[in-house]
Amino acid sequence: MQGALTEGVYLILISMLVPRHGYAVMQNIETLTAGRVVLGAGTLYGAINNLLEKEWICATGHNAESRKKEYVITPTGRAVLQVEISRLEELIRIGQQERMGVGNEN
Amino acid sequence: MKTRLWKFPHDTEKIEIWLNEMASDGFICVGVDVNMCRYTFEQGESGEYTYRYVFFDKCFSHSKSIRYLSFLRENGIECVGHSFQNVILRKKAADGEFNLFTDRESQINYYSHLKKSYAIWAVPSWILIAYFYGSIIATHLNIAREFAFSLSFFVHPLTIAMHVAFLINICISISSFQQSRRYALLVKNLKRDSAVFE
Numbered sequence: 001m002q003g004a005l006t007e008g009v010y011l012i013l014i015s016m017l018v019p020r021h022g023y024a025v026m027q028n029i030e031t032l033t034a035g036r037v038v039l040g041a042g043t044l045y046g047a048i049n050n051l052l053e054k055e056w057i058c059a060t061g062h063n064a065e066s067r068k069k070e071y072v073i074t075p076t077g078r079a080v081l082q083v084e085i086s087r088l089e090e091l092i093r094i095g096q097q098e099r100m101g102v103g104n105e106n
Numbered sequence: 107m108k109t110r111l112w113k114f115p116h117d118t119e120k121i122e123i124w125l126n127e128m129a130s131d132g133f134i135c136v137g138v139d140v141n142m143c144r145y146t147f148e149q150g151e152s153g154e155y156t157y158r159y160v161f162f163d164k165c166f167s168h169s170k171s172i173r174y175l176s177f178l179r180e181n182g183i184e185c186v187g188h189s190f191q192n193v194i195l196r197k198k199a200a201d202g203e204f205n206l207f208t209d210r211e212s213q214i215n216y217y218s219h220l221k222k223s224y225a226i227w228a229v230p231s232w233i234l235i236a237y238f239y240g241s242i243i244a245t246h247l248n249i250a251r252e253f254a255f256s257l258s259f260f261v262h263p264l265t266i267a268m269h270v271a272f273l274i275n276i277c278i279s280i281s282s283f284q285q286s287r288r289y290a291l292l293v294k295n296l297k298r299d300s301a302v303f304e
Contacts, residue, residue, distance in 0.1 A: 004304070005210075006209060006211065006304060008208075008209050021180065021181060022177060022180055023181045023182070026181065037203075038202070038203060038208060039208055039209075040205045040206045040207050040208035040212070041177070041178050041183055041206055042160075042179045042206030042207045042212060042216070043206070043207050043208045043209050043212040044181075045174060045177050045178075046212050046215070047212075050114055050176075064179075068180045069177075069180070086193055
């Protein structure tokens, strides 16, 4: 069983479903979470290196316009992401189910 | 017009605050040299940049640091000056907040690295202090024969130099020890939080 992903890694993997460079990933995460999660460049760099090592993402070359290095999720990364989404769905389901149960008892 | 100011980098956080205060007053730091002691400022738009004094894992010229720096550059972060692992970075304030590490894990890694670096500075300083202490006694005994504990021993340039070096060493050592303790506490708190929060 794989462990829970950190919020940062989860959002980075989602952002890399399409090829993106570091800055675009940061901007996308900020937009997706309406500014709640702002990833620092140092944190992102460490996460990208870890994900490259695990082969959950791979480098696709440089962006034609900006000349920045881009990355995209690999099939392994997609599988990890799918497991994480299922895990989160389960947690939400359990939470709502139990809350409803306790609510009905009162 | 360029202005040059000197600062001893014993407290890097204070230097960071000082650089940001200067920037908000319209003095933009454009270069740092002489082992992070001499800061060059130019007049510019007030509050244009945010500065950060950071420590890299490896020396600035190491291939890992070069790769890291080129990644930072892609993200709108410039290097103003460096010496060994000490680096001063800046980012346009208009591009948003400037924090390199935003999650607990990377903060724990970074502060643990700082804790170790300061601890390393604190230990050899004590060895140097012991060496200087020994030297002072040895010099004292040697010179004492010649000067017979006269005033000339206390005003001897060698004795004065030893005492100055001794005091500088004590200051560096105590300051490094305090910094190391401070980062150790930060790491401890972050680790405690990470047991509860993701």
